[in-house]
Amino acid sequence: MVNYKPIYVTRPYLPPLEELLPSLENIWKTRVLTNIGPYHQLLEKKLAKQLKVPYICLFNNATTALLVALKALKITGDVITTPFSFIATSNVLLWNNINPIFVDIELGSLNIDAKLINEKITKRTSAIMPVHCYGNPCDVMAIEEIANRYNLKVIHDASHAFGVEAVGKGVMSFGDISVISFHATKIFNTFEGGAIAVNSLELKNKIDLLKNFGIENESSINGEGINGKLNEFSSVLGLTQLNHISELIDQRKSISKRYIKELSNIKGIRFQEIKDSIKYNYSYFPIIIENEYKLNRNELYDLFQKNKIFLRKYFYPLISNTPKYRHMQSSRLDQLPIANRIAEQVLCLPIYPELSLTDQNRVINILKEASR
Ligand SMILES: Cc1ncc(COP(=O)(O)O)c(C=O)c1O
Structure with a gap:
């Protein structure tokens, strides 16, 4: 038998190392390694353009981003979601003391079946959290309609959906919040990383505060917050990768x-x-x-x-x-x-x-x- 080399389901992309070197040398010189540095700020702007969304909040991974999204929208009680996803989609709910309510998927799209959502809505339901499974957009319009009718929030787990467009718009512009992953296995990676897309500056400011321990400035700390920041090394990798x-x-x-x-x-x-x-x-x-x-x-x-x-x-x-x-x-x-x-x-x-x-x-x- 021929001794074949192994093939894996994916192989992370890395841009040519020399393309990163000037920015890395700059980091070595300035010693600005994290805390929303210049590369972090630039990547947020460039990603918003690339993903066709008004604002991006960068994160150190999508799981933290999902946790913060739920906090930012004050989600409690029950959230309707799909069972056919990576475990993080539901774990962030349990971690926030929220009950996932599973709804079956469609045979063709493999996404949550919007037709089955209505019957699961109760007084305890506060949000819908669909997933664009394998990057295939869920029925964003039908879900928006249900959310408007029952006054529910929508958080799209868009972890797989880099650059996807639906109904002529960036798919991450739908819902109240969309979350994406830049994990090594994703098509765009920052080793580990992720982002939230939002439509208002007010919500971006709120999320930025939550992801930085709730620190408003040197003398004011809001208290509620976590560490969700993406570091400068990863931001440089993201910027370089965007060119490709x-x-x-x-x-x-x-x-x-x-x-x-x-x-x-x-x-x-x-x-x-x-x-x-x-x-x-x-x-x-x-x-x-x-x-x-x-x-x-x-x-x-x-x-x-x-x-x-x-x-x-x-x-x-x-x-x-x-x-x-x-x-x-x-x-x-x-x-x-x-x-x-x-x-x-x-x-x-x-x-x-x-x-x-x-x-x-x-x-x-x-x-x-x-x-x-
Ligand atoms: C659907 C889905 N949601 C959430 C996550 C969590 O992403 P991360 O690994 O960036 O925390 C993943 C990823 O790997 C995912 O596939």
Whole structure:
């Protein structure tokens, strides 16, 4: 057997080191390492433009950003959310003593099913927290309509949605707050990092205070606050990476198109449905392994492992089936049939700009051969 090199589901992008050096030398000279320094301020401005949103508040990761978002909007009681996400989406609710109320997802988009939200709203509901799953926008308009009708806040977990546009606007401009992740595995990374997008300067100022311990100035401390600041090193990495982002997304797009072309005739494999009208970022490539395929998802996952291709079962286990959540009323299997089914069928294929044609072929050939 050929001794293949391993392929992972992603490989973080890093810009050429020499592009960072002048700014890093400047940091070494000035010794301004953090505390909302000049690179932090510049990255906020550039990201607002890039993501087509009025204001950006940078954070050290998306989890802190989500925690602060909930505080800033004074969310309490129950929040309606999706179980088909990374665990952080629900953990930030529990951490703030808020109850997640899970709503099932759509079979095609894999996003929260807006049609099922109404029936879950009670007097305790204060907000809806959808996720743009794998960067695919949820039904932002329908959710906005429900939120307006019941006077609820909307916090979009846009962790995967860098650069995505829906209804002709930056997807992070919808809702009261959107939160994005710049973790190493994301298409735009600052090693660790994240951001909140908001539509008003007033809310930005409030969030900026909350993420800096509540310190207003040298003699005034508001008290409520946490440390959510992004450091200057990470901000420089973000600024440098921004110069490459459109090229990186194009490279992902061509891999995604190739997978679709090569795999769409295989019985039992289907893709997430993404509307033609949106501008997508190709951040993930999930496939759904249905019963007509020769192997089930776990068998296929094992076969890839044997071939040194390390895929991910995002998002398995379903949040609602994990120990902190499974006792909840809204976690019952009969309430979440589609999310439970997809969590057993989904597999994310490798997608990243440097994924070579040869490596793409290794992935495609395994899927073709195993289907025969
Ligand atoms: C949907 C979702 N929400 C939240 C997070 C948390 O992001 P971070 O790792 O930046 O805290 C992640 C990420 O990794 C995610 O995928």
